[in-house]
Amino acid sequence: MEIALLQKNHVTPEFQNQIRALFQQLAPTKKQLQLLDIFNDKNNITLVYGIKDGEILGMASMCVYTVISGKKAWIEDVVVHENERGKGLGRKLMQKLLEVAKKKGVTELLLFSAEHRVAAKQLYEDLGFKMSASKLYKLQV
């Protein structure tokens, strides 16, 4: 398994198709943006993926921004292929993002997870994440 950081030139039509199918395992009905949409100048994103014999088996994204309260990174869209779960790929992807975050000078990593994602929550806790009592609010516009 190779763990790689996405670069624009990795994005072929076949690569995009595999990413689309993988993301659908996380959120079957959610509208997806194209990979090329994430490569804009103002987007401080890192997307890490695991690939073996040409097949993308997992991915995770991280976006960094700076506000008065700190330099923060949000982990987003973490998904491991259903055939690959329980073998440590999620941990490898997260560790790679943590490494990049430290290089970027991030002081706080954040993510949110649904209650029913037991394996994911266990992984986040193993990596040192603490559940916060704060409540998350969303507005679709």
Add this chain to the structure above:
Amino acid sequence: MEIALLQKNHVTPEFQNQIRALFQQLAPTKKQLQLLDIFNDKNNITLVYGIKDGEILGMASMCVYTVISGKKAWIEDVVVHENERGKGLGRKLMQKLLEVAKKKGVTELLLFSAEHRVAAKQLYEDLGFKMSASKLYKLQV
């Protein structure tokens, strides 16, 4: 009361001092970054503030990023001066951020708030935010 979007040339030493004091009302002991730290090329931030007779009475920040699951904006560091609370400034600041978010093509606004911030939570719900059942996880690095 003037509602303004922060530009780099607004940041004088006096302005920075007022922002620092205002932020301390939200988080008295938290280490703060300097305003000039938020003006880097990769930081897609909007900071809106309310000012009257040279005094900054409230502020709110918003950072935008794009991932596969959408173009998202996080609201951060919302604070209204203790002498100005309950007079509608928080709503004006949030409405300005919503307006900017729509112009930027954001499809999802997010924020989190502590349980005890009753007025803030009421405002977010009035503006259409829904509390999510997802749990927030944090890691300090």
